[in-house]
Amino acid sequence: MTIRSPQRRFFLKASAAVGGGLALEFSIPFAAQAAKGVPPTEVNAWVVIHPDDRVVIRIARSEMGQGTLTALAQLVAEELDCDWMKVGTEFASPNEHVRRNRVWGSMSTGGSQGVRGSHDYVRKAGAAAREMLVAAAAAQWKVPAQECTVDKGVITHGPSKRRLRYGQVAAQAASLPAPKDVKLRDPKDWKIAGKPVRRLDIPDKVLGKPVFGVDVTLPGMLHAAIAQCPVFGGKVKSVDDAEALAMRGVKKVVREDDFVAVVADGWWRADRALKKVRIEWDAGEYGKASDATIAAMFREGLADPKMMEAKKAGDAAGALSTAAKVIEAEYASPYLNHATMEPQVCTAWVKPDGFVEVWTSTQNGEASLAEAARTAGVPQEKCEVHKMMLGGGFGRRGAPQDFVRQGVKIAMAMPGKPVKLMWSREEDMQHGFYRPASLVKLRGGLDAQGHLVALEAKVACPSILDTVMPGARKGGVDFTAVRTLSDMPYEIANQFVGYALRNGHVPTGFWRAPGQQNGVYRECFVDELAHAAGKDPLDFRLAMLKPGEKNRLVLEAAAKAAGWGTSLPAGVGRGLAVVEGFGSYAAGVAEVTVEASGALRVLRYVVAINSGHVVNPDTCAAQAESNAVYGLGALFEANTVKDGRIQESNFHDFPLPMIGDMPKVELVLVPTGDFWGGHGEPGILPFQAAVLNAVFAATGKRIRTLPLRKEDLRKA
Numbered sequence: 001m002t003i004r005s006p007q008r009r010f011f012l013k014a015s016a017a018v019g020g021g022l023a024l025e026f027s028i029p030f031a032a033q034a035a036k037g038v039p040p041t042e043v044n045a046w047v048v049i050h051p052d053d054r055v056v057i058r059i060a061r062s063e064m065g066q067g068t069l070t071a072l073a074q075l076v077a078e079e080l081d082c083d084w085m086k087v088g089t090e091f092a093s094p095n096e097h098v099r100r101n102r103v104w105g106s107m108s109t110g111g112s113q114g115v116r117g118s119h120d121y122v123r124k125a126g127a128a129a130r131e132m133l134v135a136a137a138a139a140q141w142k143v144p145a146q147e148c149t150v151d152k153g154v155i156t157h158g159p160s161k162r163r164l165r166y167g168q169v170a171a172q173a174a175s176l177p178a179p180k181d182v183k184l185r186d187p188k189d190w191k192i193a194g195k196p197v198r199r200l201d202i203p204d205k206v207l208g209k210p211v212f213g214v215d216v217t218l219p220g221m222l223h224a225a226i227a228q229c230p231v232f233g234g235k236v237k238s239v240d241d242a243e244a245l246a247m248r249g250v251k252k253v254v255r256e257d258d259f260v261a262v263v264a265d266g267w268w269r270a271d272r273a274l275k276k277v278r279i280e281w282d283a284g285e286y287g288k289a290s291d292a293t294i295a296a297m298f299r300e301g302l303a304d305p306k307m308m309e310a311k312k313a314g315d316a317a318g319a320l321s322t323a324a325k326v327i328e329a330e331y332a333s334p335y336l337n338h339a340t341m342e343p344q345v346c347t348a349w350v351k352p353d354g355f356v357e358v359w360t361s362t363q364n365g366e367a368s369l370a371e372a373a374r375t376a377g378v379p380q381e382k383c384e385v386h387k388m389m390l391g392g393g394f395g396r397r398g399a400p401q402d403f404v405r406q407g408v409k410i411a412m413a414m415p416g417k418p419v420k421l422m423w424s425r426e427e428d429m430q431h432g433f434y435r436p437a438s439l440v441k442l443r444g445g446l447d448a449q450g451h452l453v454a455l456e457a458k459v460a461c462p463s464i465l466d467t468v469m470p471g472a473r474k475g476g477v478d479f480t481a482v483r484t485l486s487d488m489p490y491e492i493a494n495q496f497v498g499y500a501l502r503n504g505h506v507p508t509g510f511w512r513a514p515g516q517q518n519g520v521y522r523e524c525f526v527d528e529l530a531h532a533a534g535k536d537p538l539d540f541r542l543a544m545l546k547p548g549e550k551n552r553l554v555l556e557a558a559a560k561a562a563g564w565g566t567s568l569p570a571g572v573g574r575g576l577a578v579v580e581g582f583g584s585y586a587a588g589v590a591e592v593t594v595e596a597s598g599a600l601r602v603l604r605y606v607v608a609i610n611s612g613h614v615v616n617p618d619t620c621a622a623q624a625e626s627n628a629v630y631g632l633g634a635l636f637e638a639n640t641v642k643d644g645r646i647q648e649s650n651f652h653d654f655p656l657p658m659i660g661d662m663p664k665v666e667l668v669l670v671p672t673g674d675f676w677g678g679h680g681e682p683g684i685l686p687f688q689a690a691v692l693n694a695v696f697a698a699t700g701k702r703i704r705t706l707p708l709r710k711e712d713l714r715k716a
Helices: 068-080 094-099 119-141 166-174 202-206 267-274 291-302 316-322 365-376 402-412 425-430 464-468 516-532 537-542 550-562 617-636 687-699
Strands: 013-018 022-025 041-044 047-049 055-059 087-091 148-151 154-157 163-165 222-228 235-240 250-255 259-264 278-282 308-313 325-333 345-350 356-360 383-387 418-422 438-446 452-461 494-501 572-581 584-594 600-610 664-669
Touching (some): 047 119, 047 166, 055 068, 068 087, 094 365, 119 154, 154 166, 163 166, 222 402, 235 259, 250 267, 259 267, 259 402, 291 438, 316 438, 316 452, 316 494, 325 516, 356 365, 356 402, 365 402, 452 516, 516 537, 516 572, 516 687, 537 550, 537 572, 550 572, 550 600, 550 664, 600 617, 617 664
Parallel strands (some): 055 087, 222 418, 356 383, 452 494, 600 664
Antiparallel strands (some): 047 055, 154 163, 235 278, 345 356, 345 418, 572 584
16 A cells, blocks of 8 residues: 655644735645745645645545545646656645635545545646646747647647746746636546555654644643533533642633533643533433333334335335245344544634634534634634544544534633643543434345345434434435435335434434445345345346446456355355445455354455546555455444443443454455546445355354344354
């Protein structure tokens, strides 16, 4: 694998006019420091060029280890036609983004959208900068621009062989109007994009140089520890902070409706003092909620005759009533925390002039800026958010910006002082925006020849959209709750998908590949149907997929690479699944063994992905491995509820996969080159179903309820 990224250790304001007189405020990385006192030139919003030809590419999305920073830089550099070895990056300023009418497009990083959602305009930005640089050189030579060519940042005039470097013409180029229409390079001619070039963040990460949210240190900075009501929706009833205020280093106890924070001269002192604050909580109406009451709520939802219709094709009920064989199954999975390595953190500074600065690990700089401004009661132009490197995101640091709200609130109580709020691991585990728990009932009808003629799915679960994007449900249906069931690729004449919206008090949020449990349910149930029909699981699926259909292509590729149908050692089972989502198509084959003790070992995972285009194969492979880790954890992890509270508090009762648990992961890239998909999430979609189907192949046991730690996996 490869990489490299922006250094955020120093925060400098560039007050000098650059690129047409714009005063910019950016965090200046290693590559953006002026050479010999000569400032760099902004050719356009995305491209900054130094006199010595170093190129700084501005990145609007966030980097949390997924490689988006490098991939976007590759796309810009490809069209710019610069020297990749001279490329660096910096995060675009959310404040400038507002002031410049959202010139960098979306700053949201989630849903595998980093590349697939911005490839077009970032490529055009690189191409536009190249044309401006060529035009500047041509004007200097007084020749037609068409007579000039570019290679690795060097412009050559064909007839005369004269040459100019980008650094020599950047200033002149910046004064030219940007071209309205630019021609993008055909992917078959790519020299930087599509290649496994060095990732831009890895060398610095190896040396410990990048600054994450938890690393931020500012002069005179104070620290805050926080306690929130253990029951979601509860409030602070009373606070006795006398003992805490008497402790060394404690500066203040901040009380809000839903949290109490202690500010001190060090985080350890703040956290220690927080434990001495006597807080009485008003648990509200959910103080008795439990796993049992939540399960009962879901079950009542499945029985609701007024269930919302998410999909209807043909007559599923009628076809099921006349089917030769009907198979029924219920599947369930629990709430899951994101469990990011870096807990929620936000450093905020409310300055004497009212300007608010925030340093935080965020998946959406725009959302953080908006939340900071709203909380402080100032225009967004009077705020700045410094986007740090993220120690994990997975959706937790995107739409929910609770940590920014809290950080700014606490800083407002300490005007003129920067304050770093950092959650404890316990707060992080027990105050997340969880992957929704769900209960799904499936029925499938087979005809006398074993063909699937009807499929009915009823889903009961909370709505993520109601929590993080109120009002976004369409026709009452949260698409994330029914995806993969309501849009399955299989040709089945009669289908019905119903949705029972059942919002409990546990806040839900986008968790890596939102709705991915439905892929588990669908593909495990399809496996059940295949065996009930007496057919090979691969053949059963292929019979329902048209020749050339993209799901079929990845399924065939994964099966071939894994050796589907070949013999396996005794005790080893093989299972497969195919699930589309997040702009891509993915199929996986897992090989597992269950030891005599019942312990599961996933030995191998082969995943084939068609993302249309591939920008960096090494990054794609890293994401496939990352998805396998996350999927493996989701088989065993659970967040449980008792007395309205999340019971798990740290990694001793929410164990993550260890290195020794990892299977061998093999990625098969099968890009068709006709669309743009993502890689941050598709790899997880078939993983769990393939593993559970392999467990059945090895043991004869069907697992329909997660987590696996509650199941006896030994042979039936």
